[in-house]
Amino acid sequence: MxxxxxxxxxxxxxxxxxxxxxxxxxxxxxxxxxxxxxxxxxxxxRVTKENKEFIDNLEQIKQTGDLTLLIVDLFHMNQNIMEIAKHCSDNLLLVFTKRDLLPLSVSDEKLKQYSNILGLNPLDVFVISANKNRGLDDLYEAIKLYQKSKYVYLVGYTNAGKSTLVNHFISHYSNLSQTITTSMLSSTTLGNLEIPMQEDLILLDTPGILEEGNICEQVDVSDLKKILPKKEVKPITYQVKAKQSIWIDHLARIDSQNNNLTLYFSNQLKMERTFKQNETNLVPHKIQVCANEDIVILGLGFIKAMKDEIITVYTLPDVHVFTRKSLI
Ligand SMILES: Nc1nc2c(ncn2[C@@H]2O[C@H](COP(=O)(O)OP(=O)(O)OP(=O)(O)O)[C@@H](O)[C@H]2O)c(=O)[nH]1
Ligand SMILES: [Mg+2]
Structure with missing residues (x-):
């Protein structure tokens, strides 16, 4: 076939x-x-897919023991990645991509250390940007250094940037003319794609795993275009007092009693501070946050709080909201 x-x-x-x-x-x-x-x-x-087929695919890849690149979108990095890592072999390179979306003031070293916080134990960690052609030479060298056979797999959540990365490898390090389809929608890649880079190196792009509770699965394409950042996210800090709310467009509302909140969301989303209104169709989540933690609204962005507090985050139904150790 x-x-x-x-x-x-x-x-x-x-x-x-x-x-x-x-x-x-x-x-x-x-x-x-x-x-x-x-x-x-x-x-x-949109294509609606079930994860089972894709998880089975990961398990089959794990059985091979071949080198696997776990591709992680830096802007959306969180502990859920362990759900994929447990289906990966030990011959794992961790690749944090979309570096261009995070402020340059954060060091790559700090980002790399985050793999320890997540509990991952890869052979090596890379911080790259496929869009800005950053870190790709080093990664390609590492692939050749660590490969166990001619097959090397790229795995990760959907939309992490796997196919975009493979397209850059194709255009920079091969004579192939193939272009893999990439898009901002989930489940763009639907089956394993073999890319013969050299006689002794075949890259395999794989379908991404859907992350449960991600807001991107709940919104239409016009909202999706606003949610997914295209360039460096500019943090915005608000001092919030009782009776005030912060709105992230119509997609989330944050109520705090007294805190300094720094928001990391796509610059295309409208953010504003208003007086608290009681009427909302959004679903509330009471979240205990500490000063060294972020509140993650899965798929949308994150909030860094200055002080410990119980904060209420309202967002769309079925979107996961949780804390993680501060990324920045
Ligand atoms: N800013 C930025 N965007 C990127 C980068 N790499 C990929 N993207 C964008 O991320 C989105 C998803 O990219 P894909 O390469 O299709 O992601 P994927 O992991 O192959 O997704 P699936 O095939 O669904 O598993 C696209 O809109 C890309 O343009 C990057 O380095 N920086
Ligand atoms: Mg893809």
Whole structure:
């Protein structure tokens, strides 16, 4: 069965609504219709996937013992990553990507140390940005140094930036002309994609795991465009007193009694401080936060508090809200 060269789905000409669809008369092509439309018209179409198939895929990769790159979006890094790490072999490189989204004032060393806080024990840790072409040479060298066989896998949550990274490897270190489909929607890659970089190195891009409780699964494309930061996130600090709320667009509201809160959210989201209003359809979460912790609104961003306090975070139903040791 032929696979789509953009997303790895098995190509088929029977059901237009299903993944891998290609018109009967386009059978000499290798790109499914969905990938063609994303790559040429930036047209997004959501695919609803179950994690089981993707977790089974991780387990099969683990059995091989081959070198695996765990790709983590720095802006959304949190302890959930252990849920993926437990399905990975010990031959693991941890790759924190999207470095360009976090303030430059934070050192890469501090970010690297976060892997210890998460309880990970990789062979090495890299901080990179595929968009800004940062750290890619060192990572590629490390792949060649640590590879156990010619197969090297890239795994991680959906939208972490796996396929974008592979596309950069293809354009910088190979003569291939293939472009893997990337998009801001979840589940862009649907099957394993083999990229023969050299005779002795085949990179395998894999479908990302869906992170339960991520706000990106609950919003429409216009909100998604605002939620996902495109450039360095500019932190905003508010002094909040009783009877005041901070709004993150229409997506979250934060009530504190007396604190200094620094907000790290996409610059495209409207943030404002208002007098507290009682009416809201958002769901409240009471969160005990300490001074060295962030409150994470999963998929949306995070808040650093200056003082210990019980803070109420309102957000969309089914979105996970929790604390983590401060990233910055
Ligand atoms: N700012 C920034 N954005 C990035 C970077 N790498 C990837 N992205 C963006 O992140 C989004 C997801 O990228 P993909 O490469 O499709 O992610 P993926 O991990 O392959 O996702 P799945 O195929 O769904 O598992 C896209 O909008 C990319 O443009 C980066 O280094 N910096
Ligand atoms: Mg992908």
């Amino acid at each position: 032929n696979k789509c060269s953009g997303c790895g789905a098995a190509l088929q000409s029977i059901t237009p609504k299903q993944e891998g669809y290609i018109k009967e008369d386009a059978k000499n092509k290798t790109l499914c219709e969905r990938c063609f439309r994303i790559q040429n018209y930036n047209e997004y179409k």
